[in-house]
Amino acid sequence: MSLTGRHVLSSDLFGRDELERLFTLADLLTPVSRGRKVTRVLEGAVMASLFFEASTRTRLSCESAFLRLGGGVISSTGVEIMSIAKGESLADTSRVVSGYCDLIVMRHPLESAVHEFAAATNVPVINGGNGAGEHPTQALLDMFTLHREFSRTGRTLDGRRIALVGDLRHGRTVHSLMKLVTRYENLTIVCVAPEPLGMPVGLLELAESRGHRVQVSEQPETGLKDADLVYATRLQTERFADQPLPYSDAFRIDKALVSRVCREDAVIMHPLPRDSRAASNDLSTDLDEDPRLAIFRQTDAGIPMRMALFASVLGVADTIADSLRPAAWYRPDYTGPHDAPFYRNVGTNNR
Ligand code: NCD
DSSP states (O other): OOOOOOOOOSSSGHHHHHHHHHHHHHHHHHHHHTTEOOOOOOOEEEEEEESOOOSSHHHHHHHHHHHTTOOOEEEEEGGGSGGGGTTTTTHHHHHHHHOOOOOOOOOOOOOOHHHHHHHHHOOOOEEEEEEEOOOHHHHHHHHHHHHHHHHHOOOOOOOOOEEEEEETTOOOHHHHHHHTTTTTSSSSEEEEEOGGGGOOHHHHHHHHHTOOOOEEEEEEEEETOSSEEEEEEEOOGGGGGGGOOOOGGGGGBBBHHHHHOOOOOEEEEEOOOOOOSSOSSSGGGGTOOTTTTTTTHHHHHHHHHHHHHHHHTTTGGGGHHOOOOOOOOOOOOOOOTTHHHHHHHSSSTTT
């Protein structure tokens, strides 16, 4: 299947073949994402990023990825400064903006908004997060990270034990991730959440229908046992009215818990942001210098993977290899405190 000209609204779009093609392309683009090589395959192209909801990583990394491919970016954030505040429909906004650019990345608190946008536009629309629905570009970079982390130790994703933990009901990243990991074979997927925050049944059924063992647990202590991958998520408090939740400090994923129950070569991921306030029960900062913590390799992976996606959707993927040239500017070869313990073990390839 060619991705050229496609809207990317759901991670459903990607089978294993497309994923592996994108991994290869993202590997090729990694030196560009790190400022060591240059490509201009999207010279003259314009991306519009429209974010109707808070974002740090998704908006900035999409914009950086498009710029690194040689394109230009126009962006607007927040409903209050757009004509939607004057009563304009999403359909009108979409059609108008599609006359200004070649690709739109958008995020909106309503699940339906991205579909309305795609129905009215003249250019491809990439879903940067639609309410509690999906977040396909996050899932792509998560898969790329997994592929890298496991292949470094000679493993593949097939046959692994995966624990998804936290707010699995409202967390759109895990919804998109379920659709992608289950393209692989023979997984054990443990969904660890208090019952009101459990993974939607349709996604549990999807995983079973693709031949995986699916378990549901309300206890991180048992749910994370022997996990090859722990994918922690934040409580999505913005998606439900204030109500007391059975979300105890058992859901704080910290060094003691990981050391007690996970495999020694486990990979620990989180889409970020993590809630680092004292009372939160999220991924703890006491794991920050643990080489198993892949969260910043994960955010770094967002640039080459989003570049790979944009290049594919705009039909220039095949021209990248011949377009690469060395970057002219100075780039420090610096490894900070988060990354040093990891790179001490594995060397600096693929940094
Ligand atoms: C996530 C999101 O917006 O869905 N963030 C991201 O894009 N990496 C996760 C979250 O907000 O918890």
